[in-house]
Amino acid sequence: MYNLSCYNPSSFVFAGIPGLEKFHMWIGIPFCVICVVAIVGNCILLYLIAVEHSLHEPMFFLLFMLATTDLILSTATVPKLLSNFWIGSQEITFSGCLTQMFFLHFSFVVDSAILLAMAFDRYVAFCFPLGYSAILTPQVIIKLMVSIVVRSFSIILPAVFLLKQLPFCRTHIIPHTYCEHIGVAQLSSADISINIWYGFAVPLMTVISDVIFIAVSYAFILCAVFHLSSQGARQKALSTCGSHVCVILMFYTPAFFSILAHRFGHSVPQNVLILFANLYVAIPPALNPIVYGMKTKQTQDKFILLFEEVTMSGH
Numbered sequence: 039m040y041n042l043s044c045y046n047p048s049s050f051v052f053a054g055i056p057g058l059e060k061f062h063m064w065i066g067i068p069f070c071v072i073c074v075v076a077i078v079g080n081c082i083l084l085y086l087i088a089v090e091h092s093l094h095e096p097m098f099f100l101l102f103m104l105a106t107t108d109l110i111l112s113t114a115t116v117p118k119l120l121s122n123f124w125i126g127s128q129e130i131t132f133s134g135c136l137t138q139m140f141f142l143h144f145s146f147v148v149d150s151a152i153l154l155a156m157a158f159d160r161y162v163a164f165c166f167p168l169g170y171s172a173i174l175t176p177q178v179i180i181k182l183m184v185s186i187v188v189r190s191f192s193i194i195l196p197a198v199f200l201l202k203q204l205p206f207c208r209t210h211i212i213p214h215t216y217c218e219h220i221g222v223a224q225l226s227s228a229d230i231s232i233n234i235w236y237g238f239a240v241p242l243m244t245v246i247s248d249v250i251f252i253a254v255s256y257a258f259i260l261c262a263v264f265h266l267s268s269q270g271a272r273q274k275a276l277s278t279c280g281s282h283v284c285v286i287l288m289f290y291t292p293a294f295f296s297i298l299a300h301r302f303g304h305s306v307p308q309n310v311l312i313l314f315a316n317l318y319v320a321i322p323p324a325l326n327p328i329v330y331g332m333k334t335k336q337t338q339d340k341f342i343l344l345f346e347e348v349t350m351s352g353h
Contacts, residue, residue, distance in 0.1 A: 044205035050135050050222070052118075052128045053213045055316075057309045065313075066123035072320045073116040079327030080105040080112075096174040097159050101330060103183055104152045104285075108323035111145040114138055115216045115319045122215060135217040136198050142218060142319065143197065146293070147190040147241055149322075153286055154248040155182055157255035160279055164262040193240060200233050214312055216319070249290060256283075284329045285322075292318040 083105045087093045121127040162173050197219045204226040214221050223233040263275045
């Protein structure tokens with residue numbers, strides 16, 4: 039029975055942010071605001087893309103997928119953090135922990151692949167403008183979106199099975215606010231070298247390859263832009279890419295900082311790492327719809343129209 043409970047623990051307990059327990063109530067407030075902004079912003083973006091036929095273009099289909107993934111990321115982590123900080127609900131079932139871990143890592147790999155697909159979209163738009171509609175047909179976009187989901191699913195699902203094979207006889211207390219692969223694996227009393235290898239090598243290699251291809255795409259895009267004859271056309275082209283570059287930087291910069299800090303930043307206090315990890319999963323989903331709403335003229339115009347309709351109906 040003891041051995042069985044090791045391999046099938048009923049639950050884990052989140053420790054929250056060690057050393058900042060007395061501030062948990064106050065720390066929860068900005069996270070609640072960020073989560074509400076993320077949910078509302080992404081829902082508005084999804085609604086606009088769904089109902090406005092003028093936004094039924096490859097770039098906006100990818101944006102629709104990005105907003106959906108951001109909603110998954112926000113709702114997978116922040117609500118549990120708030121219930122922990124505000125009502126003391128620290129416990130999570132073993133299956134609930136594995137589910138949270140899966141969606142957390144799955145949405146990260148999906149987001150990375152979507153940003154690569156968006157870079158490819160911009161590359162085709164600037165380097166092959168006349169053949170854009172022939173290359174990126176609706177069928178191609180659907181295949182691209184399905185392949186993104188399948189790739190991410192097949193990369194992250196083995197991590198769930200690797201965790202299920204581990205015994206957890208020592209402790210069930212997770213020194214964090216959510217379940218992530220290596221953090222949970224470290225609680226095990228068994229050898230976790232396979233988990234460490236898989237947890238860092240496989241997702242990291244896919245994300246690094248995405249970053250390399252994004253960089254190559256933008257090198258070609260910049261070459262194409264600077265070959266444009268008029269100054270106005272160059273500015274318009276750079277402005278169009280601006281929102282995408284902002285989202286790329288918001289996504290990858292804290293991700294790589296967090297990974298490097300966990301691997302090499304042994305002098306960084308644990309509460310700082312955990313707080314930063316929470317900001318990383320909370321802030322990009324909230325900022326992405328704002329960046330695209332502000333920087334993309336089409337979505338900006340549709341949002342203003344929607345706001346005016348809501349205001350008029352309110353009166």
